[in-house]
Amino acid sequence: MDSIPYVTYSDIYAGFSVMQIYSIFVVAYLSMYLFFHRDTQVRSIPAAIPVLLVILSFMVSGIISNDWRPILENTTKWIYMILLAGFVFHILKTNTLDSLIRVLWLSLLPAVFIQFMAIITNDYVITSAGHIGYFGGYQHQNMISYYLLGFTSCSLYLAVQSDKLFYRLFFMLSTGYGIFAVYACGYRTTLIALMIFLIITYLYSIKRLDLSKKLLAISFMPLVMIVGIYFAGGEIFHRLSDIWVFLQAPMDHIDFSGNASMTSLFSGRIYIINVLMHAYLSSPFESLWAGMGLDSARQIIGTYPHNEFLAALVESGILGLSAFSLFVVTYLWTVNSGDFVASVKESVIAGTGTGLLIMTLATMPFRDMRAMILFGVFLGIAHFSIYMRRQKPHET
DSSP states (O other): OTTOOOHHHHHHEEEEEHHHHHHHHHHOOOOOOOHHHHHHHHGGGGHHHHHHHHHHHHHHHHHTTTHHHHHHHHHHHHHHHHHHHHHHHHHHSSSOOHHHHHHHHHHHHHHHHHHHHHHTTTEEEETTTTTOOOOTTSSSSSHHHHHHHHHHHHHHHHHHHSSSSHHHHHHHHHHHHHHHHHHHOOOHHHHHHHHHHHHHHHHHHHSSSOOHHHHHHHHHHHHHHHHHHHHHHEEEHHHHHHHHHHHHHHTTOOOOOOOOOOOOGGGHHHHHHHHHHHHTTSOOOHHHHHHHHHHHHHHHSSSSSSOOOHHHHHHHHHHHHHHHHHHHHHHHHHHHHTOOOOOOHHHHHHHHHHHHHHGGTSGGGGGGGGHHHHHHHHHHHHHHHHHHHHTTTTOO
């Protein structure tokens, strides 16, 4: 559905597309499912209260700005994520985590196949930044990049947990292809998230491996880096050079005046910060604490803000930024908790969850249902593992 956007993203009823109607349907289904099963532990998900505060900040912003239309779209995604986390928590009571990851891996295969067909037919796109990207029929690189990152994570998890040599080799090859697929996609923000995911997984797991596997891990990481530099070195070094230029004189680039000395720095993100912060600081007092409206950033700059924290501040004010920051801290604590990361398999999930969250600094994963699905699944897995270890530590 996602790879034919000219069909699934066209308005079909009351301004809603197939994808939007489908998402609302899933939210309704998950709500009814969890309600009738009355699983009280679902309500104890640590991120539930921060999510509620984020949704409340949306509503306050909508009331102040008198613009209700974006509230439904934004609220649906956040409710979708937390309900999915609860659903994962519930099904893990009767299913193994390994089986859940296998299902997730299979569900991500279509996106990988679509990109694979684009690669073998040399069907690439030159992006606005002048880079080549293979992403099939998807509207933008970031859309498929979430699927590819999730596929790589699931592959590495299954490679670690497999006891049979054949399956371990198969999923190691699947991991390698997933890494290559992210490189081929060419989205620099996801490349950085991939590196963070691999480094965090490596650091968490290296202590827990026996000597033979430790030697394999030590040799695998440099290989990934070498392949990454070969396929995406230009992308990575271009971003690093932007960081160097910015750090030499940061106040020359950020002054909240609405202008930037180099509009191309970080692919225009510094310019976006200056323009939006100038508009925000010039707004009425009530907009400072409640925001300028959930769609105000796009109306000001013609595109999305490329930074979730900036978007939360401008669109939902100090209330929105505080609620979103609380969610980020809670999520990071949950997926990196010592009660959760007790094995190499869980370190893969912790690494992926952290890598995805780092993307909030340069893109908008919390405006994208694809990323929200991964956030919800990983949050549910982490919460279930923590809950079980605290309930029955002697059995774990």
